[in-house]
Amino acid sequence: MTAVAESLRLNLTPPVRYVLRWADACLIHAQRLSEWCGHGPVLEEDIALTNMALDLIGQARGLLTLAGQLEGQRFDEDQLAFLREEGDFLNPTLVELPMRRSSAHSPGGDFADTVVRNLLLATWLKQAWQRMASSSDAELAAIAAKALKEARYHQQHAADWVIRLGDGTDESHARMERALARAWPYTAELFAGDTVDEAAAAAGLGPSRAALRDDWLREIDAVLAGATLARPADTPFVSTGTQGVHSEHMGFILAEMQSLQRRYPGGTW
Amino acid sequence: MVGTATETDRAWAVLRQVPDPEVPVLSVCDLGIVRAVHVRGRGVDVVLTPTYSGCPATEVIAQSVHDALAAAGFGPVTLTTRRAPAWTTDWISDEGRRKLRDYGIAPPSGQAAVHDGAVPIRIQVRGVDCPRCGSPDTERLSAFGSTACKALYRCLACREPFEFFKPI
Numbered sequence: 001m002t003a004v005a006e007s008l009r010l011n012l013t014p015p016v017r018y019v020l021r022w023a024d025a026c027l028i029h030a031q032r033l034s035e036w037c038g039h040g041p042v043l044e045e046d047i048a049l050t051n052m053a054l055d056l057i058g059q060a061r062g063l064l065t066l067a068g069q070l071e072g073q074r075f076d077e078d079q080l081a082f083l084r085e086e087g088d089f090l091n092p093t094l095v096e097l098p099m100r101r102s103s104a105h106s107p108g109g110d111f112a113d114t115v116v117r118n119l120l121l122a123t124w125l126k127q128a129w130q131r132m133a134s135s136s137d138a139e140l141a142a143i144a145a146k147a148l149k150e151a152r153y154h155q156q157h158a159a160d161w162v163i164r165l166g167d168g169t170d171e172s173h174a175r176m177e178r179a180l181a182r183a184w185p186y187t188a189e190l191f192a193g194d195t196v197d198e199a200a201a202a203a204g205l206g207p208s209r210a211a212l213r214d215d216w217l218r219e220i221d222a223v224l225a226g227a228t229l230a231r232p233a234d235t236p237f238v239s240t241g242t243q244g245v246h247s248e249h250m251g252f253i254l255a256e257m258q259s260l261q262r263r264y265p266g267g268t269w
Numbered sequence: 270m271v272g273t274a275t276e277t278d279r280a281w282a283v284l285r286q287v288p289d290p291e292v293p294v295l296s297v298c299d300l301g302i303v304r305a306v307h308v309r310g311r312g313v314d315v316v317l318t319p320t321y322s323g324c325p326a327t328e329v330i331a332q333s334v335h336d337a338l339a340a341a342g343f344g345p346v347t348l349t350t351r352r353a354p355a356w357t358t359d360w361i362s363d364e365g366r367r368k369l370r371d372y373g374i375a376p377p378s379g380q381a382a383v384h385d386g387a388v389p390i391r392i393q394v395r396g397v398d399c400p401r402c403g404s405p406d407t408e409r410l411s412a413f414g415s416t417a418c419k420a421l422y423r424c425l426a427c428r429e430p431f432e433f434f435k436p437i
Contacts, residue, residue: 044410044411044412044413044421047411047413047414047415048411048412048413051413051417052413054321054323054324054325054417055321055322055323055417056323057323058319058321058322058323058324059322059323061322061323062322062352138353139352141353142351142352142353142355143322143352145352145353145354145355146319146322146352146355146356147322149355149437150321150322150437153412153435153437156412157412157413160412
C-alpha cells in the first residue's frame with residue numbers, strides 16, 4: 001500500500017494570493033531554469049543559470065513562509081510548494097512555458113528563449129522588489145530588499161546575453177527575434193490589474209502589477225535597442241496563470257516537482 | 270539575569286572560530302553575518318542574517334553556530350534569522366578582507382556598488398586587483414562562480430585565474 005499526501009485546503013485571501021503570486025513566479029521560474037543544470041551551452045552559463053535559480057528559490061522560500069503565516073493555518077514553505085494543487089499556484093503563465101525542453105506548442109531548446117525570458121522576468125522582478133522594499137509588511141519589505149540586489153545582477157547578466165546575441169550574427173539575431181516574439185504575448189499578464197493587486201496597493205502591501213509597466217518597458221526598450229531588436233507589437237491575449245488558470249505545461253512541472261513529497265509524505269533526507 | 274560582559278565576550282570569541290563552510294578561511298564574524306549576541310545567564314541568543322536568499326550554506330552555518338556555542342557550555346542556544354537590513358559585503362571586516370586576499374580570493378571593495386540600474390548595462394567593477402600578484406590588470410571570465418557570492422576573474426599580468434567576492 002502506498003501513502004499519498006493530501007493536498008492543502010487553503011484560505012486564499014487577497015493578501016495571501018498577492019504574496020503567493022510573487023512566491024510562485026520565483027519558484028516556477030527557478031524550476032524551469034534548473035532544467036539547464038548540466039546542459040548549459042558553456043560551463044560558465046550552466047553555473048550562471050543554476051546560481052540564478054538558487055537565488056530565486058531562496059526568494060520563493062521566504063515568500064512561501066510569509067504566505068503560510070498570512071494564510072493562518074501555519075503551513076510551511078515545503079507544504080506550500082509540494083502539496084498545493086495546480087489551481088492554487090498563482091505564477092504568471094510565462095514562467096511555466098517550456099524553455100529548454102521541446103513541447104507541442106513550443107520548440108524549446110533554444111538558448112535564445114532562456115535569455116529573453118530571463119531579461120523580461122529579472123527586469124519585472126527588480127521593479128517589483130524596488131517598490132515592495134517599502135511594504136507595510138516588515139517581512140515582505142525585508143525579503144524584497146534582499147531580492148532586489150540579486151535581481152539587479154540577474155538583469156545585468158540577461159541584458160549582456162540579449163545584447164550579445166541580438167547584436168550578433170544573422171543567425172543569432174533571427175533566433176532572438178523569434179524567441180522575443182514567442183515570449184511577448186505572455187508579458188501582458190505581468191501588468192494585468194485585478195482586485196488582488198488593487199487591495200495590496202491600497203493597503204501598502206506592495207505595488208500593483210500595472211504600476212510596474214512604464215519603468216519595465218523603459219528598461220526593456222533600452223536593452224532591445226542595444227541588441228538591435230525591435231519590440232514586438234502587443235496582442236489582445238492575456239494569460240491567466242496569476243488567476244490559477246494555467247497552461248497545459250503546469251501539470252507536468254508539478255508532477256516532477258511534487259512527486260517525491262506526494263509519494264513519501266513528509267520524507268526528508 | 271543579564272550575562273556579564275565577560276560571558277558576552279566569550280560568546281563572540283567562540284563565534285570568531287566558526288568558519289564559513291564555503292570560504293573556510295573566513296569566520297562567520299569576519300563575514301559580518303552575526304548581527305547580535307545576547308547572553309542571558311547560561312543561555313545565548315544569536316541573530317544571524319543570510320548572505321544571499323538562496324545560499325545553501327545558511328543552514329550549515331546555523332548548525333555550526335549552535336554546536337560551537339553548546340560545546341563551549343552555553344545553553345540553551347537560540348538562533349534568530351533577521352533579513353533586514355539586508356547583508357552587504359561592506360560588513361566583511363578588514364581582517365576578513367585580508368584573509369580573503371591571502372586565500373586567493375579578491376575581496377570586495379568595501380563600497381558596495383550602489384546604482385539605480387535604470388539602464389541595465391554591465392557594471393564594470395573597477396579595482397579588482399589580482400590577489401596573487403597585485404596587478405590591477407584583470408578581466409572577468411564569468412559573472413557567476415562556484416558559489417553565489419563569487420565571480421570568476423583572470424589576471425592579465427600573471428595569467429592566473431582567481432575568484433572575486435562580488436560586492437552587493
